[in-house]
Amino acid sequence: MLVTLDAPYVDTSAADLSLARDDAERPALHVLDLDLPGAIRLELRLLGASHQVVLRAGDVVLTETVACLPGRPPELPATVLDEAAGYRFAATVLRPPAAGLRDRVAALRAELADDAFALVGVFPGDADAVTALAVRPEPGGGAVAWRTWHAYPQTNELVLTETVVTLR
Template sequence: MLVRLDTPYADTTAGDLSFALGLPELPALHVLRLPGLELRLLGASHQVIWTTVDGERCVETVACLPGRDPRLPPAVDSPGYAFSSTVEPLPGVPPWRELAADPRALVGVFPGDPNAVTALRAQESGWCTWHAYPQTGELVTTRTRLGER
């Protein structure tokens, strides 16, 4: 699903992003609800909320978070959860272009540049996200894998 957003994004480079597990839900610009999973676009990037097999709600946040040092780890591993992130040059053909028609994807385009995008896509055992910063030529990609759900 493609969403054109009316608000400027709060994070302006890959270096502004922080990672957190367990934060409360932040105000979302748009939410895609899927069984056991919510993909959430924020003005400061993304949140994903999922429900474990035990019924526990878990929250992953990758965003510009006031009061937190901007630090996006390359990897986080714990039982049943694995997160990885990369920062690369923004490619000429963005990887989220084909996601607009995917019912398990949410693509938010921020004003000012058609490549100012945060995209999320649910997968069988987790999700992937893309955060594009055309002003700095950076693309942040994250991948999250869940164990038993």
């Protein structure tokens, strides 16, 4: 699902992002609610400052926020592995050459625009200023995975994240 957001673009660069788990639900500009196999509910939330995913499955509730978070020092880890919680996170920052960011964002928008398990938010002022989230439902409900993309045209950066939660 492709949505144009009616809010200013507040992220400035990849260096300003933080990861917060089990954060409070933050005000969202747009929310996509998904019911997945295995009684898994996901909320894909576009924030004015990036994204939040809320996972509910049985007695498991997990919130992941990747954003510019007031009061929290910017620190986006390359990897997080929490075996006890069944949580795995990875982040990569790309700096494509020349028109590479524009081409990647255009391809991403085209790929995810009609995907029922994806949410792409375009911020006003620059068609390449996007935050996108996509879920890949897994049969059986034993795990859930999502990927996100945060494009910063002003710094020519594309932040990719991938999360996998194994449910027990």
